Amino acid sequence: TGKMKSIEENFNSHFWTGNKYHSPGHKGETDDRANAMAVVAGLAKKEYYPDIQKVLKSEFHASPYMEKYVGEALYLMGKPQQAVERIKSRYMAQINSPITTLWEGWDLSQKSWTYNHAWSGGPLTLLCQYGAGIAPVSPGFSMFSVLPQMGPLEKINITVPVPGGEITAKLINKN
Numbered sequence: 001t002g003k004m005k006s007i008e009e010n011f012n013s014h015f016w017t018g019n020k021y022h023s024p025g026h027k028g029e030t031d032d033r034a035n036a037m038a039v040v041a042g043l044a045k046k047e048y049y050p051d052i053q054k055v056l057k058s059e060f061h062a063s064p065y066m067e068k069y070v071g072e073a074l075y076l077m078g079k080p081q082q083a084v085e086r087i088k089s090r091y092m093a094q095i096n097s098p099i100t101t102l103w104e105g106w107d108l109s110q111k112s113w114t115y116n117h118a119w120s121g122g123p124l125t126l127l128c129q130y131g132a133g134i135a136p137v138s139p140g141f142s143m144f145s146v147l148p149q150m151g152p153l154e155k156i157n158i159t160v161p162v163p164g165g166e167i168t169a170k171l172i173n174k175n
């Protein structure tokens with residue numbers, strides 16, 4: 001606990017600029033990944049969340065792999081609407097593509113990128129864990145929680161295979 005507190009204090013005093021996380025002396029664009037990871041790692045203070053949410057609305061440097069952590073940060077900050085909007089905007093080309101797998105990059109114009117990468121499936125786990133809210137509380141799902149953050153989603157029908165069976169949920173958003 002003391003080490004984490006020391007890391008938190010030093011991390012924030014070194015990298016928090018007053019409205020975003022940014023390396024001292026760096027003159028380039030603000031990194032959405034670094035700001036998201038500060039939230040996911042538990043280093044960002046809650047009072048920083050509104051500013052971090054602004055960063056995550058305007059900066060788009062994350063690869064499909066790292067985009068999972070941006071979405072997770074938004075869910076952890078209680079912003080499911082923004083998380084779903086960002087997932088839709090970032091993945092729309094892949095959603096609309098006739099290719100049925102997830103791509104390594106955002107487009108296939110880079111000859112070195114390929115179009116079959118499970119690591120790009122972060123939104124699928126986010127929609128299960130946070131959108132539907134199904135998450136393990138103890139190993140092997142022997143205990144689990146159902147705490148949905150549906151945001152703009154109208155309904156969710158989900159089946160999660162777990163050791164010894166399945167967890168099934170049908171959720172309707174009344175908002």
